[in-house]
Amino acid sequence: MRLRTLPVSLAGVVTAIALAVTSGYCNPMPAILCLLFALLAQIASNFGNEYFDYKDGLDAPGRVGPRRGVTEGDITPRAMCIATFATLALACAVGLCLLPYGGMWLIVAGVFIAAGVLAYSTGPYPLSRHALGEVAVILFFGLIPVCLTYMLAASRALDYTVVCAATGMGLLGANVLVVNNYRDRRDDAAVGKTTIATLWPRAAIMLIYLFGGLAGIALTIPAWLDMARWWLIVPACAVIDHIGNWLALLHARGTQFNPLLGRTSLLMAALALALFVASLTV
Numbered sequence: 001m002r003l004r005t006l007p008v009s010l011a012g013v014v015t016a017i018a019l020a021v022t023s024g025y026c027n028p029m030p031a032i033l034c035l036l037f038a039l040l041a042q043i044a045s046n047f048g049n050e051y052f053d054y055k056d057g058l059d060a061p062g063r064v065g066p067r068r069g070v071t072e073g074d075i076t077p078r079a080m081c082i083a084t085f086a087t088l089a090l091a092c093a094v095g096l097c098l099l100p101y102g103g104m105w106l107i108v109a110g111v112f113i114a115a116g117v118l119a120y121s122t123g124p125y126p127l128s129r130h131a132l133g134e135v136a137v138i139l140f141f142g143l144i145p146v147c148l149t150y151m152l153a154a155s156r157a158l159d160y161t162v163v164c165a166a167t168g169m170g171l172l173g174a175n176v177l178v179v180n181n182y183r184d185r186r187d188d189a190a191v192g193k194t195t196i197a198t199l200w201p202r203a204a205i206m207l208i209y210l211f212g213g214l215a216g217i218a219l220t221i222p223a224w225l226d227m228a229r230w231w232l233i234v235p236a237c238a239v240i241d242h243i244g245n246w247l248a249l250l251h252a253r254g255t256q257f258n259p260l261l262g263r264t265s266l267l268m269a270a271l272a273l274a275l276f277v278a279s280l281t282v
Contacts, residue, residue, distance in 0.1 A: 002046045002066060004262035005180075007269030008141050008173045009042035010035065014272040015169050015223075016149035019162055021279040022226050023154045030101040030152040033094055038145050040091035045117045047084040049128065051077060052121040058129075058191045066258065088117055101152050109148060116140050129193045133181065134174040142170020161222040165275075168219030171212045172268040178209045179249065179264055183257035206250060213242040213267075220271065227278040234274045241267055 013035045020026035050070055053059045059071040069075035095110040120127050120136055127136045146166035147158055178196070181188070182205050185197040197205055217238050224232055245263050252260055 001043050004066075004258070005046070005176055005265050006039065006042060007265045008137075008176055009038040009145070011173070011268045011272035012141055012145035012166070012169045013038050013149045014269075014276050015165055015220075016146045016162070017153060018272070018276040018279040019146075019150050019165060019223060020154035020156075021276070022223070022282050023156055025155065026153050027101065027155065028153075030098055031149060033098050033101075034145065034149040034152060037091055037094045037098070040087055040094060041113060041117055042141075044084055044088040044091055045120055047080060047087060048118055049121040051080040051084055052126070054080075056122075058188075058193050060187065060191070088114060091117075098152060102148075109144075113140065113144065128195070131194050131196050131199055133177050133195060137174045137177050138167070138170030141173035142166050142168070145169075161226070164219045164221075165223045168216040169268065169272065171216030171219070172264075172271070175209055175212050175216070176261060176264045176268070178205060178212065179257055179261045182249075183261070206246070209249060210243075210246045213246070213264075214239065216268075217242065217271070220275065223275060224278070227282060231274075231278045231281075234271065234278070238267060238271050 013031070016034070017026060017031045020031070050059075050068055054068070054070040054077060059068050061072055067074070070077055070080050092110060092114060095106065095113075098106055116136065116139075119125075120133070121129075127133055143163075143166045146169055147162060150156070150162050151158065181195040181197040182202075185195070188195055189198045196208070200208075217235050220235060221232075224235055241263075245260060245267065248263075249257075249260055
């Protein structure tokens with residue numbers, strides 16, 4: 001399941017719930033369903049990534065990153081394939097429960113998201129193998145979950161604050177993948193997998209991480225301005241924490257990237273959770 005990264009899928013939905021509460025109305029049932037859907041969709045994507053990367057020969061035993069169960073022989077390829085599609089089917093079942101709150105157009109959105117879960121690792125043009133992984137994260141972990149959850153939970157149209165927060169969460173989520181891909185750059189290059197970390201030099205990746213995180217935090221500021229002004233201390237602290245992560249990233253080697261992956265993910269989740277707590281005080 002890659003537990004270190006699961007907060008990424010939850011953070012976008014929690015952010016949307018916070019924005020809905022701030023707007024004055026939040027329907028808890030679609031909010032909970034969106035939370036569950038996002039979690040299941042990410043787990044299905046993680047399962048699929050492991051299965052299809054193994055199937056296509058992109059994983060090798062002894063990787064620097066987290067142990068790959070299929071590659072190392074802990075899980076059979078067939079079991080992982082079944083787990084991938086069973087989890088995706090469960091996510092779709094949860095998504096169908098949202099139809100009473102949003103209407104039939106959600107089927108189109110659901111099909112697009114389900115296709116994205118698979119397209120990340122397989123298909124005619126796998127996004128993760130063509131340096132489009134970060135773009136996919138911005139879309140599927142930022143813009144889509146924040147905007148859709150807000151529309152369903154708040155029963156309102158999108159506004160500037162929601163779109164900014166959605167983009168900000170997407171950028172923070174993309175930073176998790178930046179760390180992941182930089183850690184795996186040598187393994188990926190060896191098997192012909194193209195990521196921004198295999199295309200661009202270390203200095204460029206470090207700057208992407210730094211400014212992507214700063215921009216992501218800054219884009220949440222409009223949401224914080226709806227709270228009491230003293231809540232602005234939260235994004236200020238997030239900036240300090242992010243810079244600390246960046247400094248650690250500059251000197252990280254090998255397995256040292258793994259805890260940084262978790263810290264980057266938790267920063268995104270903590271910011272979303274703090275925004276939710278702040279929304280309850282409005």
